[in-house]
Amino acid sequence: GNVFDEFQMEGVASEHNEIYLELVPENLSRALKTAQSAKAVKIKLTNKHCPCLRVSVELPSLSSSSRIVTHDIPVGLIPRRLWNDFREPSVPDFDVSIYLPVLKTMKSVVERMKNLSNSIVIEANLSGEMNLKIETDLVSVTTHFKDLGNPPWASEDGCQSSAEGRDLESMAEARIDIKKLQQLLAGQQVNPTKALCNIVSKRIVHFILLHEDVSLQYFIPALA
Amino acid sequence: SNFECILHCFLFLLVFGRAIHAIARISDEFCFDPIEKGLALRSVNSSRSAYAYVFFSSMFFQHYCWTAVSQPCQKEKQLSLPCKLIIKSVLPVFRCVNVLERNVEKCSIYTNINDHHITFQLLCKHGVIKTYNLTFQECDPLQAVFAKQMCPNILKVHSRLLADLMVHFPTSQEEITLSVTPMKVCFKSYTEEDTDFSKTMLTEIQLNPDEFDYFQVGVDSEVTFCLKELRGLLTLSEAASAPISIHFDIPGKPVAFSIEDTVLEASFILATLSDMEKEPASQQPPRLSQRQESNADAVASKKQQWNGNASTTEPVKPFASPLAQQEIRSTPSISKEMPGAGGTAVVGAKDRAVLEGEVTEAQPSEITTSPPSPNSVSRAVSYICNYCIFQFHSFFFGAFSCKEKDALSHTSHSLATASDTEEDFGKAQSSQV
Numbered sequence: 001g002n003v004f005d006e007f008q009m010e011g012v013a014s015e016h017n018e019i020y021l022e023l024v025p026e027n028l029s030r031a032l033k034t035a036q037s038a039k040a041v042k043i044k045l046t047n048k049h050c051p052c053l054r055v056s057v058e059l060p061s062l063s064s065s066s067r068i069v070t071h072d073i074p075v076g077l078i079p080r081r082l083w084n085d086f087r088e089p090s091v092p093d094f095d096v097s098i099y100l101p102v103l104k105t106m107k108s109v110v111e112r113m114k115n116l117s118n119s120i121v122i123e124a125n126l127s128g129e130m131n132l133k134i135e136t137d138l139v140s141v142t143t144h145f146k147d148l149g150n151p152p153w154a155s156e157d158g159c160q161s162s163a164e165g166r167d168l169e170s171m172a173e174a175r176i177d178i179k180k181l182q183q184l185l186a187g188q189q190v191n192p193t194k195a196l197c198n199i200v201s202k203r204i205v206h207f208i209l210l211h212e213d214v215s216l217q218y219f220i221p222a223l224a
Numbered sequence: 225s226n227f228e229c230i231l232h233c234f235l236f237l238l239v240f241g242r243a244i245h246a247i248a249r250i251s252d253e254f255c256f257d258p259i260e261k262g263l264a265l266r267s268v269n270s271s272r273s274a275y276a277y278v279f280f281s282s283m284f285f286q287h288y289c290w291t292a293v294s295q296p297c298q299k300e301k302q303l304s305l306p307c308k309l310i311i312k313s314v315l316p317v318f319r320c321v322n323v324l325e326r327n328v329e330k331c332s333i334y335t336n337i338n339d340h341h342i343t344f345q346l347l348c349k350h351g352v353i354k355t356y357n358l359t360f361q362e363c364d365p366l367q368a369v370f371a372k373q374m375c376p377n378i379l380k381v382h383s384r385l386l387a388d389l390m391v392h393f394p395t396s397q398e399e400i401t402l403s404v405t406p407m408k409v410c411f412k413s414y415t416e417e418d419t420d421f422s423k424t425m426l427t428e429i430q431l432n433p434d435e436f437d438y439f440q441v442g443v444d445s446e447v448t449f450c451l452k453e454l455r456g457l458l459t460l461s462e463a464a465s466a467p468i469s470i471h472f473d474i475p476g477k478p479v480a481f482s483i484e485d486t487v488l489e490a491s492f493i494l495a496t497l498s499d500m501e502k503e504p505a506s507q508q509p510p511r512l513s514q515r516q517e518s519n520a521d522a523v524a525s526k527k528q529q530w531n532g533n534a535s536t537t538e539p540v541k542p543f544a545s546p547l548a549q550q551e552i553r554s555t556p557s558i559s560k561e562m563p564g565a566g567g568t569a570v571v572g573a574k575d576r577a578v579l580e581g582e583v584t585e586a587q588p589s590e591i592t593t594s595p596p597s598p599n600s601v602s603r604a605v606s607y608i609c610n611y612c613i614f615q616f617h618s619f620f621f622g623a624f625s626c627k628e629k630d631a632l633s634h635t636s637h638s639l640a641t642a643s644d645t646e647e648d649f650g651k652a653q654s655s656q657v
Contacts, residue, residue, distance in 0.1 A: 024425075030394060030425075031425075034391075048421075049421035049422075050422040052421075061435055062385075062434070063432045063433075063434030063435045064432070064434060065432040065434070067429065067431055068429070069392050069427065069428070069429045069430075070427070070428045070430075071425060071427050071428075072425065072426040072427075072428075073425050074421060074424065074425065076422075
């Protein structure tokens with residue numbers, strides 16, 4: 001609510017007040033690059049020749065009236081019957097939850113490792129220690145992080161989660177595609193307020209990045 | 225040697241390098257033409273829908289020396305010998321123009337006509353000398369005459385603004401449309417009837433005429449041209465800090481982007497899409513299923529349908545060898561052009577007289593449109609006859625005339641044009657490009 005000065009929408013129906021749009025991210029990214037020094041940006045769903053997101057950018061100009069740049073980004077409307085495919089996964093029952101190291105450091109470590117291996121092992125424990133490991137026939141490299149801290153999760157219904165009663169030193173680990181991790185880290189332009197990951201041993205790694213008004217979650221499944 | 229010049233300062237090197245890069249966007253080869261007043265670089269693309277001209281006056285260089293060479297066998301003293309160079313050979317010399325700034329202290333260019341070599345020598349820091357010896361071929365002088373002053377629409381803007389605008393379009397954007405009325409200016413992605421809107425992102429920029437240093441709109445117009453070919457000129461004008469003038473008319477007539485300052489002059493003349501049935505002043509969408517282009521085959525996307533004639537015609541190469549000139553005579557390019565395509569007749573010095581004959585003879589009989597309904601054909605024919613002559617006059621690769629002493633002057637007489645055009649239009653002034 002705080003991100004936008006004005007926000008109006010009307011979904012398909014009152015009990016399904018949502019709209020699912022599919023688009024090419026490159027287009028939206030380019031349109032918003034236009035808006036870097038904008039006075040105002042307006043995004044509207046229109047249907048001229050086909051459904052489009054119309055991004056109107058008002059730019060400062062040398063004259064009395066502003067420059068207006070309009071981008072029409074074609075979008076696909078996803079029918080309601082397919083909405084389930086896009087349902088947000090719930091927070092998994094994780095074994096370890098830990099705050100991430102400084103993203104810039106993590107990014108440069110992972111980028112170097114990407115050249116050596118296709119997969120990377122992330123392991124962490126409840127003592128604030130995390131290791132990033134790669135291993136091939138020729139070389140193995142491990143980067144150790146410590147004193148990261150573990151976020152406190154209140155258990156919702158009072159029953160035991162996988163994390164409770166767990167040995168503090170014991171590592172939970174998952175092996176994931178290194179490219180996916182690298183892409184995730186490369187996409188972060190701004191340091192988040194909070195960044196953490198939840199590891200379900202050998203199953204999935206769940207990253208949560210929190211900015212003031214925005215939260216980003218990434219689920220990366222473990223490789224076999 | 226016959227020609228020698230030296231570039232001494234990084235800014236000038238940068239500008240020169242960017243000029244080469246700008247020309248590289250037009251064609252794989254260009255014409256390197258040193259004359260007494262300065263160095264001219266010219267290029268035309270294979271479909272003859274884009275022409276570039278850059279002229280560095282002798283003052284641009286730290287040192288500029290040019291001597292005339294006259295061959296005993298020639299009737300007239302030849303005042304210049306333009307050389308045809310392959311862009312790919314020259315680009316490495318000016319590859320990283322930014323790096324050029326830091327490392328290169330001096331660049332000298334000299335030719336020896338007798339052994340057909342042009343040498344580019346870069347004197348770099350730490351005593352490093354890079355020498356590039358390039359062979360050249362002789363080429364027929366090539367020049368386009370375009371009556372810029374006769375364009376009803378003239379915009380002038382500093383290069384920074386135009387570069388800022390083009391940033392909003394993807395680098396892959398081929399054509400854009402410039403639309404003007406006296407009240408507003410709009411640059412937008414080009415679309416046509418069969419554009420797949422569900423897959424194409426469209427961008428449109430609206431500007432107030434206030435933003436232009438000079439704004440003159442005599443006729444409401446929407447001209448579509450190839451953006452890729454223009455981008456080079458934009459970076460060149462940024463380096464030169466020169467404002468850009470845009471001269472244009474109704475769709476179908478060429479658009480000229482030019483910069484001019486005391487030591488440098490550049491013109492990029494691009495063909496624009498024309499609509500056959502479109503009245504010059506109206507905004508109606510074309511009725512004909514086909515669109516025709518002025519000047520050649522491929523300004524717009526390859527999806528364009530062409531009638532049989534043009535698609536089978538080989539585009540006449542601008543740097544025609546004597547053998548190719550035979551072709552020109554027998555398959556006159558004007559009549560073989562698409563209807564509405566106008567006159568890009570490309571000839572060498574010798575073909576002047578032949579071309580004049582062709583203009584009068586060949587036009588009426590060779591125009592076809594498809595589907596060939598009687599009304600549209602006759603209308604097309606009459607439209608073209610009038611249009612072609614005008615095009616021929618206004619955008620014509622003509623022969624180089626030895627009378628041209630003041631290449632820089634804009635009041636210079638027009639080059640070889642057909643005699644009937646001079647009758648029709650009187651002593652119209654054409655700017656030398």
